[in-house]
């Protein structure tokens with residue numbers, strides 16, 4: 001039957017946490033990845049069965065969550081195809097294949113991925129590898145507008161899932177490995193016209209401009225390649241900023257604001273309200289882009305409106321989201337580059353800084369104690385479910401000069417095992433956000449490169465690299481159910497929705513992304529090397 005398509009209004013997005021669908025990247029503006037559904041719960045999750053599936057034509061990383069409005073479901077593929085299905089049955093509705101003819105796909109560091117769509121009004125939005133944002137009619141797939149932000153192949157690319165709010169579609173660019181000057185931009189949702197652009201590296205005359213050597217801002221990196229969050233109470237948009245360029249920090253003394261930071265922005269103008277820098281003068285490619293989850297916590301007896309992020313640098317940060325002050329930092333992985341805090345600012349170990357002719361060994365590797373795979377947070381218990389990677393690295397400086405469209409690193413490196421975890425490349429951890437301390441740990445011999453989904457049914461979902469979707473007991477970490485083995489390793493972000501009384505879980509298998517390309521010893525581990533490729537979207541229900 002031809003279902004009506006209910007427009008995605010600001011009111012619906014503001015109440016997305018309670019919607020029957022899954023209206024945005026992390027379900028709601030807080031970035032929780034938490035669904036209030038309990039139809040599937042700890043007592044019946046063992047009965048989950050596959051109800052439909054879809055195989056894509058691609059062998060690269062599949063990272064998109066299913067975004068669902070009513071009975072309409074949207075997923076994207078590598079190289080920017082957008083597929084619409086009937087959410088309950090998997091009936092294909094339409095496909096949009098973005099035209100990448102003539103695009104070299106050259107300045108894309110970590111696989112030709114896409115992290116999914118945003119919905120607003122009657123439209124669906126996708127950011128593309130050739131730096132466009134496209135708006136399509138969600139019901140028909142018919143193009144509405146198409147705005148190019150940058151030429152392709154000269155440093156910029158886009159892999160981000162857009163965030164829609166208040167008549168705007170907000171996106172951020174990739175390009176931190178190519179000396180692109182990063183930014184976050186807001187486009188008018190109905191016309192595609194750019195409303196504001198916030199460069200993440202200030203010009204010399206702007207606040208923070210004095211944290212860079214002369215002229216360095218033009219090639220200073222600071223990409224913004226993961227989706228932010230939004231606090232309606234204070235009307236603040238939070239967006240993570242990535243690594244500085246070049247990677248070798250001795251070439252750019254200073255804190256290098258606002259790289260490796262979270263920015264609190266006015267969504268009407270893009271003006272900066274405050275910032276917090278996770279890794280000052282980063283020389284390890286630790287980015288600061290990982291999820292920025294808004295959650296109210298109680299720490300040492302005091303209530304806080306917090307923003308939490310499990311950073312690539314191995315520390316879990318809780319920041320006061322009203323003023324940008326550190327509440328606490330706790331290690332969630334072996335972390336020797338950042339060693340602690342002074343007056344709320346991270347302190348780094350000078351002995352762990354590489355230079356020309358100086359090789360160092362430090363943890364985590366540049367791939368991070370956790371990479372982009374989002375944590376989820378149970379809003380009732382304030383427990384976060386954190387995909388974790390156990391790696392360290394050697395790193396050494398070398399000479400580099402900027403050339404448009406080429407890598408701008410100035411370092412060579414190798415990912416190796418974390419000696420503290422001789423048998424495990426990864427884990428899923430439960431961490432109490434009130435304390436920053438571990439509640440349980442599920443170790444994995446393979447890296448764990450999948451986001452997590454938390455539900456009111458007391459079940460946490462996440463997929464393993466060897467192709468099993470796991471259902472964990474949120475309280476104990478006990479595995480309550482595992483799917484039959486998927487045709488590839490899980491990399492996609494799990495999501496859940498209801499059509500009528502039925503609850504569905506959807507997730508992409510489709511190994512790829514940064515780990516196989518950059519993973520050094522981990523990528524060469526035969527169990528990782530032999531993970532079969534191919535995109536396969538699965539939907540499960542009772």
Ligand SMILES: O=C(O)c1cc(C(=O)O)c2c(n1)C(=O)C(=O)c1cc(C(=O)O)[nH]c1-2
Nearest residue numbers: 110113159174175176177223225242513514
């Ligand atoms: O600096 C950047 O612009 C940038 C972009 C991306 C991306 O857009 O996917 C990644 C990274 N950096 C990165 O450092 C990284 O480890 C990474 C992993 C992945 C992935 O999809 O698995 N993307 C990216």
